[in-house]
Amino acid sequence: MGSKKLAMLVIFAVFALLNLLYMESPTCTLSDDKPPFKPNVPLPGTTVPMSTGSSSVSVVVSDQQEKEEIDPLLPPPKATKSERISWFRRNLPELEILKSTTKSKRFHGRVLELYNNNCSAQFFMVWLSPAKSFGPREMLAVDTLFTTNPNACLVILSNSLDSTRGYTILKPLLDQGFNLVAATLDIPFLVKNTPAEAWLKKLKSGKMDPGSIPLFMHLSDLTRLAVLYKYGGVYLDTDIIFLNSVTGLRNAIGAQSLDPETKRWTRLNNAVMVFDIYHPLMREFLQEYSTTFDGNRWGYNSPYLVSRVIQRLGHKPEYNLTIFPPDGFYPVNWLKIPRLFKKPTTTGEVKWVEKTVQDMTKGSYMIHLWNKVTRKMKIEEGSVMHKLISTHCTVCGNITDSHT
Numbered sequence: 001m002g003s004k005k006l007a008m009l010v011i012f013a014v015f016a017l018l019n020l021l022y023m024e025s026p027t028c029t030l031s032d033d034k035p036p037f038k039p040n041v042p043l044p045g046t047t048v049p050m051s052t053g054s055s056s057v058s059v060v061v062s063d064q065q066e067k068e069e070i071d072p073l074l075p076p077p078k079a080t081k082s083e084r085i086s087w088f089r090r091n092l093p094e095l096e097i098l099k100s101t102t103k104s105k106r107f108h109g110r111v112l113e114l115y116n117n118n119c120s121a122q123f124f125m126v127w128l129s130p131a132k133s134f135g136p137r138e139m140l141a142v143d144t145l146f147t148t149n150p151n152a153c154l155v156i157l158s159n160s161l162d163s164t165r166g167y168t169i170l171k172p173l174l175d176q177g178f179n180l181v182a183a184t185l186d187i188p189f190l191v192k193n194t195p196a197e198a199w200l201k202k203l204k205s206g207k208m209d210p211g212s213i214p215l216f217m218h219l220s221d222l223t224r225l226a227v228l229y230k231y232g233g234v235y236l237d238t239d240i241i242f243l244n245s246v247t248g249l250r251n252a253i254g255a256q257s258l259d260p261e262t263k264r265w266t267r268l269n270n271a272v273m274v275f276d277i278y279h280p281l282m283r284e285f286l287q288e289y290s291t292t293f294d295g296n297r298w299g300y301n302s303p304y305l306v307s308r309v310i311q312r313l314g315h316k317p318e319y320n321l322t323i324f325p326p327d328g329f330y331p332v333n334w335l336k337i338p339r340l341f342k343k344p345t346t347t348g349e350v351k352w353v354e355k356t357v358q359d360m361t362k363g364s365y366m367i368h369l370w371n372k373v374t375r376k377m378k379i380e381e382g383s384v385m386h387k388l389i390s391t392h393c394t395v396c397g398n399i400t401d402s403h404t
Helices: 003-024 063-068 079-092 103-112 138-146 165-173 187-191 196-204 217-229 280-294 303-313 335-339 347-362 384-390
Strands: 047-050 055-060 122-126 153-157 177-184 233-236 240-242 252-258 265-275 322-325 365-368
Touching: 047 280, 103 177, 103 187, 122 138, 122 217, 138 153, 138 165, 138 240, 153 217, 187 196, 187 217, 196 217, 196 280, 217 233, 217 265, 217 280, 240 384, 252 303, 252 365, 265 303, 265 365, 280 303, 280 335, 347 384
Parallel strands: 122 153, 122 233, 153 177, 252 322
Antiparallel strands: 047 055, 233 265, 240 365, 252 265
């Protein structure tokens, strides 16, 4: 009995030691910190091939990069208002995106330098997510932009893409000679001398509720308004497929929905906006953002904001504003868009695909993909999306494999 007890004690000690070593091993550490950007995010240490037609780019995601790119702008889940304020106040010193830095102070000069290239139009996109999540879907938006607007210039306002890694991601497009630059944004500079300057000051005081919705979404809403006010041009979301040139548009916004009886718009959308520099309506948008900001209501500071302002102010002659019907920028709503990704299986469906492609090519500037709905959908061969993309991209490669 004594020898058996001794043997059991030895076995127990061995298991205890192995368990201790396992728990202390840095490769086995468990963490509650999860990357916030789940769609198309590769596992740490993997290589993600991106088909680009004539070349292939591999982006290596290291464990260190994964750790560095966890978004500091995500509030704690289910936190109370006071808990969010305390969380934000603790994180404020680390939030470089709210500061003017040596790198961000180059923003204005880089924008002017790009726009000295005889641009047919100046475009802006905002990307406040990690570089690694700028995937094939976003590349396709940039690709079709330049295919349909070949002499345009595009600035992507992005701290993460303004990097060596960002350059590698965008290289297939840069190699085509497109006028494109990713620039670290300077939010204090962009809102200076605008109504939103007071809002930023209040936010940085650490006394206001940043909201339960991730702050990067609110900063994206603010940045698109401020950059159009300061420079003029075209703002676009990154989940868009371009079908026709928009270089001739001025002071325009699109309706997302119409009243079926009156045919008047019921909601506008800010995924596409075209405005002259210092346009008074853009200033009104910034004023509305600053005075009515609510970080807990989805869309309140973005599509609902532009709808509120234009509904209230009406069509003043000095605004020279054009409101396009849904066919212009949003020809398919988010409920019906999945059908555009499906391969036709009957003669009737084939005819529908052909007619839809023809109608959209003639009557729409672009298609908004409603990313939350279609992000994981496969673009099936022979579908409306497959046919449209095939004729409106330059470096898109194998669409069905690479652009899902």
